[in-house]
Amino acid sequence: MTQAPHKPEETEVSAALFAEIQQFYGRHMRAMDEGRVAEWTGDFLADAVFATNARPEPQRGRAEIARNARAAARQLQEDGVLRRHCVGTLELRRAKDATLVAKTYALITRTVVGGRSELEFVCTCEDVLVRQDGRWFIRHRQVHRDDLPRD
Amino acid sequence: MTQAPHKPEETEVSAALFAEIQQFYGRHMRAMDEGRVAEWTGDFLADAVFATNARPEPQRGRAEIARNARAAARQLQEDGVLRRHCVGTLELRRAKDATLVAKTYALITRTVVGGRSELEFVCTCEDVLVRQDGRWFIRHRQVHRDDLPRD
Amino acid sequence: MTQAPHKPEETEVSAALFAEIQQFYGRHMRAMDEGRVAEWTGDFLADAVFATNARPEPQRGRAEIARNARAAARQLQEDGVLRRHCVGTLELRRAKDATLVAKTYALITRTVVGGRSELEFVCTCEDVLVRQDGRWFIRHRQVHRDDLPRD
Numbered sequence: 001m002t003q004a005p006h007k008p009e010e011t012e013v014s015a016a017l018f019a020e021i022q023q024f025y026g027r028h029m030r031a032m033d034e035g036r037v038a039e040w041t042g043d044f045l046a047d048a049v050f051a052t053n054a055r056p057e058p059q060r061g062r063a064e065i066a067r068n069a070r071a072a073a074r075q076l077q078e079d080g081v082l083r084r085h086c087v088g089t090l091e092l093r094r095a096k097d098a099t100l101v102a103k104t105y106a107l108i109t110r111t112v113v114g115g116r117s118e119l120e121f122v123c124t125c126e127d128v129l130v131r132q133d134g135r136w137f138i139r140h141r142q143v144h145r146d147d148l149p150r151d
Numbered sequence: 152m153t154q155a156p157h158k159p160e161e162t163e164v165s166a167a168l169f170a171e172i173q174q175f176y177g178r179h180m181r182a183m184d185e186g187r188v189a190e191w192t193g194d195f196l197a198d199a200v201f202a203t204n205a206r207p208e209p210q211r212g213r214a215e216i217a218r219n220a221r222a223a224a225r226q227l228q229e230d231g232v233l234r235r236h237c238v239g240t241l242e243l244r245r246a247k248d249a250t251l252v253a254k255t256y257a258l259i260t261r262t263v264v265g266g267r268s269e270l271e272f273v274c275t276c277e278d279v280l281v282r283q284d285g286r287w288f289i290r291h292r293q294v295h296r297d298d299l300p301r302d
Numbered sequence: 303m304t305q306a307p308h309k310p311e312e313t314e315v316s317a318a319l320f321a322e323i324q325q326f327y328g329r330h331m332r333a334m335d336e337g338r339v340a341e342w343t344g345d346f347l348a349d350a351v352f353a354t355n356a357r358p359e360p361q362r363g364r365a366e367i368a369r370n371a372r373a374a375a376r377q378l379q380e381d382g383v384l385r386r387h388c389v390g391t392l393e394l395r396r397a398k399d400a401t402l403v404a405k406t407y408a409l410i411t412r413t414v415v416g417g418r419s420e421l422e423f424v425c426t427c428e429d430v431l432v433r434q435d436g437r438w439f440i441r442h443r444q445v446h447r448d449d450l451p452r453d
Contacts, residue, residue: 015321019166026242030254082297084273086256088239088390091328103332105388107258107409109273111297117273122386122411122419146384146413170317177393181405233448235424237407239390258409260424262448268424 013092013100021092021102021129024136029085029106037073041066045130045137052143053151082111083120099139100129122146164243164251172243172253172280175287180236180257188224192217196281196288203294204301233262234271250290251280273297315394315402323394323404323431326438331387331408339375343368347432347439354445355452384413385422401441402431424448 024043031040044050044062051058059065076083089105103126110120128140144150175194182191195201195213202209210216227234240256254277261271279291295301326345333342346352346364353360361367378385391407405428412422430442446452 013321013325014166015170015316015318016166018321018325019164019169019317023164023169023242026240026254029240030242082273084240084256084275084297086240086258086273089328089331089386089388091325091332103328105386107388107411109258109270109297111273113298113300115298117270117298119270119411119419119421122384122388122413124386146386146411147415147417147419149415165317166321167317170315170320173320174315174393177391177405180391181393233424235391235407235426235448237391237409237424260409260421260448262424264449264451266449268421268449270421 013094017094017100018090018092021100021136022090024129025087025090025102025104029087032069032073033082033084035073035077037066037069041069043136043138044141045132045139048138048140050138050141050143052141052145053148054143054145080112082113084109084111087125095128098131100127100136102127102129164245168245168251169241169243172251172287173241175280176238176241176253176255180238183220183224184233184235186224186228188217188220192220194287194289195292196283196290199289199291201289201292201294203292203296204299205294205296231263233264235260235262238276246279249282251278251287253278253280315396319396319402320392320394323402323438324392326431327389327392327404327406331389334371334375335384335386337375337379339368339371343371345438345440346443347434347441350440350442352440352443352445354443354447355450356445356447382414384415386411386413389427397430400433402429402438404429404431 028040028043041062044065046062048062048065049058049060050065059068086107086109087104091103093101095101103124106123106125108120108123109117111117123143123145126142127138129136130139179191179194192213195216197213199213199216200209200211201216210219237258237260238255242254244252246252254275257274257276259271259274260268262268274294274296277293278289280287281290330342330345343364346367348364350364350367351360351362352367361370388409388411389406393405395403397403405426408425408427410422410425411419413419425445425447428444429440431438432441
């Protein structure tokens with residue numbers, strides 16, 4: 001197998017790691033969708049950067065990320081909106097520096113009770129994950145909403 | 152790693168178990184969507200409870216769950232509707248009594264041939280799974296449709 | 303466990319294999335969605351067959367599959383459309399001849415920058431995968447769009 005012309009993807013990331021990262025996202029997205037903003041924010045390193053084409057500037061540091069997330073959660077609650085981040089189509093690679101690069105697709109749905117669920121937007125997410133204290137943290141996140149210009 | 156302040160998620164559920172439960176849902180949802188109601192129903196324990204905010208009372212026991220599922224499947228067939236339960240964003244935890252708690256998101260799509268596929272509704276599902284005879288069964292299911300009041 | 307009346311699904315396909323195939327699809331779908339058609343096409347065997355109810359005849363051979371994929375990618379680019387294949391709900395079985403049968407659901411979204419993301423169509427996909435040179439290839443693909451007649 002070491003002579004194979006193609007690099008087999010299964011040696012890049014173990015099944016254990018793949019499942020662990022799937023768990024990470026299941027928990028992470030649910031924390032946000034259920035308004036547990038502090039838990040969601042705790043998945044970012046203190047000096048994490050969160051860039052998205054929905055904002056003109058990257059958010060720098062957990063404090064700023066948390067502030068924006070709290071404001072967004074409050075707005076959703078005031079509007080009576082249930083938002084879900086349905087995440088999947090994971091592709092996971094280990095970088096040379098022992099970080100992980102995790103690419104996902106997310107379908108974001110929006111529902112007001114009594115109304116109809118809608119696909120609010122579609123985005124791709126590329127996270128750089130690092131391991132500290134026995135768990136994974138987000139060091140860098142790049143989100144692209146498909147419906148907005150890519151800068 | 153045992154001194155870590157956060158409980159690492161990877162020790163909670165093994166990759167083998169995580170994959171097994173993903174397989175469970177792939178098979179389970181497909182059985183329903185393809186009209187194999189008896190196979191779908193067979194994933195519930197005889198005394199399972201299925202609660203959903205789409206019904207005023209929980210369904211108690213496999214016989215009642217089966218009766219309702221057959222009626223729903225018949226209705227879809229009469230209406231020429233293809234429904235898909237696109238399930239994902241799994242979060243899996245092992246409870247102290249050796250049961251599993253599996254949380255998923257599902258996007259339910261509705262299509263009539265010649266028409267356009269629609270997002271019919273979004274729901275969250277929380278199952279308590281127990282192992283018997285070498286496989287997993289649903290002991291309790293709680294579904295919440297986002298578009299309906301949460302009781 | 304060998305005396306169990308039901309075949310436990312976890313012995314059919316290992317977690318390692320399940321994760322590997324999830325990685326395969328994450329990479330495969332992303333290649334198509336990002337316009338890397340040659341990479342996507344390279345996942346098919348030279349004599350692969352790709353049947354879909356969106357075409358009157360199956361596409362036979364990687365060259366024909368590639369030609370059609372390039373044309374589709376060009377069309378999307380001309381129309382300024384971002385298409386995503388959000389794949390999931392995997393069910394994986396090993397066939398007797400050492401091939402794999404992988405069933406997935408895909409939600410295909412369509413977005414034009416400045417517009418709104420839409421669910422374009424829903425399809426089911428059944429692939430026969432074979433292992434060669436240390437990796438998996440598609441030998442046969444059957445796609446069914448829910449919104450089109452099933453032949």
